[in-house]
Each structure stands twice: as structure tokens, then as C-alpha cells.
Amino acid sequence: MRVAMISLHTSPLHQPGSGDAGGMNVYVLQTARHLARRGVAVDIFTRATRMGQGEIVEVEPNLRVINIIAGPYEGLAKEALPTQLAAFAGGMLQWEHCHDVSYDLIHSHYWLSGQVGWLLRDVWKVPLVHTAHTLAAVKNAHRSAEDTPESEARRICEQQLVDNADVLVVNTDQERADLVEHYDADESIIRVIPPGADTELFTPGSDRATERTRRELGIPLHAKVIAFVGRLQTFKGPQVLIRATAELMRRDPGRALCVVICGGPSGQHATPEEYAQLARELGVERRIRFLNPRPPQELVALYQAADIVAVPSYNESFGLVAIEAQASGTPVVAARVGGLPLAVAEGETGILVDGHEPEAWADALGTLLDDDETRIAMGEAAVRRAASFSWCAAAERLEELYEDALSVGVADCPQRFASGKER
The missing domain is CATH 3.40.50.2000 (Glycogen Phosphorylase B;)
Incomplete structure (x- = not known):
């Protein structure tokens, strides 16, 4: 199985805790590592942010990070990244063509990546698995008085992904409830897979x-x-x-x-x-x-x-x-x-x-x-x-989910339009 993971706005190799790097970076890298160790070939596509970092970073056997040029390396705010979605999608298509590689499934992380994954799902005719990590409607519902609200444009894009992804992966039952409450998600395509922690590294000290x-x-x-x-x-x-x-x-x-x-x-x-x-x-x-x-x-x-x-x-x-x-x-x-x-x-x-x-x-x-x-x-x-939380268990469940998605195949897009699911 070969999986194209998309983490457009932040590389899994970036240091968590600053800029746009946080728990999602850890999640993407660790699930990809453990999937790779289970024999799943994973390519993580992210936006190139500096010269000289190389197009391909070999992380370990079966796992690569692919840096796609989309916009300037530096000085592009996260808020401006939607302007580079077409360039990023084009870069992924060019990569696939030039390297003569094909993917069985796409797993996108965060709404910006999801928009690219949605397009490529229909071009490549493979299932799209999407993990939102955070949702605009939920952030706005819980934000502090002084915090800047998330845009309506982002919420609309998230709604499109909820309506068009083949599988939605969430971390908790609360996230599943949030998708249903705020985005009218179809519960039958939501899968709850808790993340883990590196319990070999994070241990009590003397x-x-x-x-x-x-x-x-x-x-x-x-x-x-x-x-x-x-x-x-x-x-x-x-x-x-x-x-x-x-x-x-x-x-x-x-x-x-x-x-x-x-x-x-x-x-x-x-x-x-x-x-x-x-x-x-x-x-x-x-x-x-x-x-x-x-x-x-x-x-x-x-x-x-x-x-x-x-x-x-x-x-x-x-x-x-x-x-x-x-x-x-x-x-x-x-x-x-x-x-x-x-x-x-x-x-x-x-x-x-x-x-x-x-x-x-x-x-x-x-x-x-x-x-x-x-x-x-x-x-x-x-x-x-x-x-009780491990990345090994999370990867095992993700692999099972991928296999299930492949056995079902890609949703029939015309039927989605006919049923009124498209928004």
C-alpha cells in the first residue's frame, strides 16, 4: 500500500511549539513512522519553506517527506496559504508524473491540505481520508473574548471536506459529536482513532x-x-x-x-x-x-x-x-x-x-x-x-481503516451531487 499524506501548511519535520508547528506535526510524523514500520509506504507532501532543504527527505525506510514549491519560501503568512492551493496541487501532480509513482489512498491533515486532497482524490480516483485536527466552528465556539475568530471562508471549506471525504478520522468521541453538531456530518464515515505518545522516550526521571x-x-x-x-x-x-x-x-x-x-x-x-x-x-x-x-x-x-x-x-x-x-x-x-x-x-x-x-x-x-x-x-x-495510548496502536487502526476504504473504493461523485450532499 502506498499512501500520499498531505500536510501543506507545516512540515512534520519542523520543531513543535512555535509558528504553526504543534501537536499535528507530532501526530503526522509518528503515525507515518509507525505505518512505515508496518510496511505501508508513506510520502508526506508539505510546502517547501527554505532553499537547500531538498525535494526529498528520506526519513526512514518506507517514509519520505516531499517538499513542494508553492509560493515564496519565506514571508508567506498562514492566512495567505489558500492562494497557493492550486500551485501545491499542481506540484503534487508534477511529482507523480515525473517520478512515475501512483498512490492507493490520500490522507490529508488540516483543511488546507484537505482542499488539495479533495481535488487529487477525483483526479487519481483513490479514496480520501481526512483528519481536521481543529475546526473553525469549534474554535469560534470556545475562543476567548480577545482571540481572533476563524474566518467563514475556512468554515465553508471544512464543510465541503466533511461532505466529500470518503472517511473522516477524529481523535475522540467529542470530536465526532462536534462534526455532527457543527457540520451535519454523516456519522457512518467518521472513525475515532486516539493518538498516542512515545512512551519509550517520555518516561519518569530519577x-x-x-x-x-x-x-x-x-x-x-x-x-x-x-x-x-x-x-x-x-x-x-x-x-x-x-x-x-x-x-x-x-x-x-x-x-x-x-x-x-x-x-x-x-x-x-x-x-x-x-x-x-x-x-x-x-x-x-x-x-x-x-x-x-x-x-x-x-x-x-x-x-x-x-x-x-x-x-x-x-x-x-x-x-x-x-x-x-x-x-x-x-x-x-x-x-x-x-x-x-x-x-x-x-x-x-x-x-x-x-x-x-x-x-x-x-x-x-x-x-x-x-x-x-x-x-x-x-x-x-x-x-x-x-x-494505554500508543502510536503503534494508532497506526494499526489507521492501516485497517485504509484497507477498509480501499475495499469500498471512491465515492460516486455524481451521486453526491444528485443526493444534495454537495454544498
């Missing part, structure tokens, strides 16, 4: 390793540490954690607390400075450390060094950070949104918080920081929880 990491980061050994890992954007909620930190310190000015925020800015006008400025305005700048994004091999040490990992997002399709943190033996305090209630076992491996008010977050964080016995027990249970 006390000595934790002390070494804290010394390297300049964190007092006696301080309690809360970590945030992710892109610095309003939707991910770093401002929620900063305000909760200020509330914790207002309640107990002598508290030995250090908050580590690891990530880079995401969005056209985003900068790390706005979050540093918020910390200064609230008087907690000495309590908060900002770190640049780190590769997984270094990120595990941060998870291990933290007493708690906070995930204050306004919505998460699943929450890979929550799983990685738990695999590393660290309990999680997360917002009760999206797939996070599945990732975090409330009361066992962490705490779920309703809403994003600083007082509620300070309550949850303070309770766990002050209860060493419960926090340590949660960390031990968290490792067991994370072990």
Missing part, C-alpha cells in the same frame, strides 16, 4: 536527573514547578496560567513557586514579549521563566522536572502534551474541554478545571501543589494512564 535539569534551568531545588508546553497564542492559554500564578502569589506571597513556559509565538502578530509584559504588569515576572521550543529529547527533562504540567487551552482535539507529561510521571491540570477529559483521568492523574478564570485555576494548582502525597500518587498513576 531524582538526580530532576535536580540536574533544575540546576541547568536556574530553578531553586526547593521550589514547586509548574510547566506549560505549547505555542504562545491566546487559544493555548498561557495568559491563563500567568494570571493564575499572580493569584497564587497574592494568596501566599511567600510561596516558593516557579512557572516555566516553553514555546514560541504563533500567529501573524504574536510575540513572546506580550506574555512577558503581562507577567510584569501582574508583578510575577520573577516567578516565570520563558524557554524556547525544545525537541522531544530535551522536552522530556522539562516534564520530569515539573511538579505539575498545566494545559489551559480553550479547546484541544486531544492534548498530546497532557499524555507526554503523564508518561513522564507528572500530573496534569487541564481545562475541561475537547479531548482533555479523555487524556486526563480526573482525580487520578490530574485535575480538570471548568472555565479559564484565574481564581479557579489558582484553586486547582494550589490544591495539588500543597498536597505532596496526592500529587506523587497522581504522577505514578499518570504513567499507567499514558501507557
Whole structure:
């Protein structure tokens, strides 16, 4: 089986935590790796963003990343990428022709990739599997007051994909419900496949390793540490954690607390400075450390060094950070949104918080920081929880889904028009 994966707007080889790179990058790369190890040949098509990176990157046997030239290498904002969909689709068609390769199935990730996949599905006459990862209607329903709403154009494009894809893959039952509620999706074509975590890399650390990491980061050994890992954007909620930190310190000015925020800015006008400025305005700048994004091999040490990992997002399709943190033996305090209630076992491996008010977050964080016995027990249970999610299992289920899609074949497009499904 040969699969064309499409990740147009961000390469799976980019560093998660900055720009447009995040959990989706991890998902695409890890599922592709494990599919390749099962004998499925996977080519991931992404947009070339710098000269000299090469057209083909051989990641491992059966897995390649193909860099397609579509627009300028640099300086093209994510908001402008829809102007390059035709160029990207043309680049993929040229690649197929020049390299004399054919694909059995297309798996697109995110709506921009889905639009390209929809076109190529009908050209190549192969099934289209689509994973949205995030949805405009859901983001708009859960966004904070200061966050920029997603465009109606994006929502319309997503609706077209829901109506025309052969299979829709989601991470959780909540995502399936969201597709039905907001996009009137046909439940019969939706498949729920939970993501995983690299539980061989993300493991609990020793006390000595934790002390070494804290010394390297300049964190007092006696301080309690809360970590945030992710892109610095309003939707991910770093401002929620900063305000909760200020509330914790207002309640107990002598508290030995250090908050580590690891990530880079995401969005056209985003900068790390706005979050540093918020910390200064609230008087907690000495309590908060900002770190640049780190590769997984270094990120595990941060998870291990933290007493708690906070995930204050306004919505998460699943929450890979929550799983990685738990695999590393660290309990999680997360917002009760999206797939996070599945990732975090409330009361066992962490705490779920309703809403994003600083007082509620300070309550949850303070309770766990002050209860060493419960926090340590949660960390031990968290490792067991994370072990139930694996990339191997996700890839196995994806391969089965691909085989089912191939056995059914491509949907009859004229019938779709006749039935009124096209919008």
C-alpha cells in the first residue's frame, strides 16, 4: 500500500511549539513512522519553506517527506496559504508524473491540505481520508473574548471536506459529536482513532536527573514547578496560567513557586514579549521563566522536572502534551474541554478545571501543589494512564481503516451531487 499524506501548511519535520508547528506535526510524523514500520509506504507532501532543504527527505525506510514549491519560501503568512492551493496541487501532480509513482489512498491533515486532497482524490480516483485536527466552528465556539475568530471562508471549506471525504478520522468521541453538531456530518464515515505518545522516550526521571535539569534551568531545588508546553497564542492559554500564578502569589506571597513556559509565538502578530509584559504588569515576572521550543529529547527533562504540567487551552482535539507529561510521571491540570477529559483521568492523574478564570485555576494548582502525597500518587498513576495510548496502536487502526476504504473504493461523485450532499 502506498499512501500520499498531505500536510501543506507545516512540515512534520519542523520543531513543535512555535509558528504553526504543534501537536499535528507530532501526530503526522509518528503515525507515518509507525505505518512505515508496518510496511505501508508513506510520502508526506508539505510546502517547501527554505532553499537547500531538498525535494526529498528520506526519513526512514518506507517514509519520505516531499517538499513542494508553492509560493515564496519565506514571508508567506498562514492566512495567505489558500492562494497557493492550486500551485501545491499542481506540484503534487508534477511529482507523480515525473517520478512515475501512483498512490492507493490520500490522507490529508488540516483543511488546507484537505482542499488539495479533495481535488487529487477525483483526479487519481483513490479514496480520501481526512483528519481536521481543529475546526473553525469549534474554535469560534470556545475562543476567548480577545482571540481572533476563524474566518467563514475556512468554515465553508471544512464543510465541503466533511461532505466529500470518503472517511473522516477524529481523535475522540467529542470530536465526532462536534462534526455532527457543527457540520451535519454523516456519522457512518467518521472513525475515532486516539493518538498516542512515545512512551519509550517520555518516561519518569530519577531524582538526580530532576535536580540536574533544575540546576541547568536556574530553578531553586526547593521550589514547586509548574510547566506549560505549547505555542504562545491566546487559544493555548498561557495568559491563563500567568494570571493564575499572580493569584497564587497574592494568596501566599511567600510561596516558593516557579512557572516555566516553553514555546514560541504563533500567529501573524504574536510575540513572546506580550506574555512577558503581562507577567510584569501582574508583578510575577520573577516567578516565570520563558524557554524556547525544545525537541522531544530535551522536552522530556522539562516534564520530569515539573511538579505539575498545566494545559489551559480553550479547546484541544486531544492534548498530546497532557499524555507526554503523564508518561513522564507528572500530573496534569487541564481545562475541561475537547479531548482533555479523555487524556486526563480526573482525580487520578490530574485535575480538570471548568472555565479559564484565574481564581479557579489558582484553586486547582494550589490544591495539588500543597498536597505532596496526592500529587506523587497522581504522577505514578499518570504513567499507567499514558501507557494505554500508543502510536503503534494508532497506526494499526489507521492501516485497517485504509484497507477498509480501499475495499469500498471512491465515492460516486455524481451521486453526491444528485443526493444534495454537495454544498
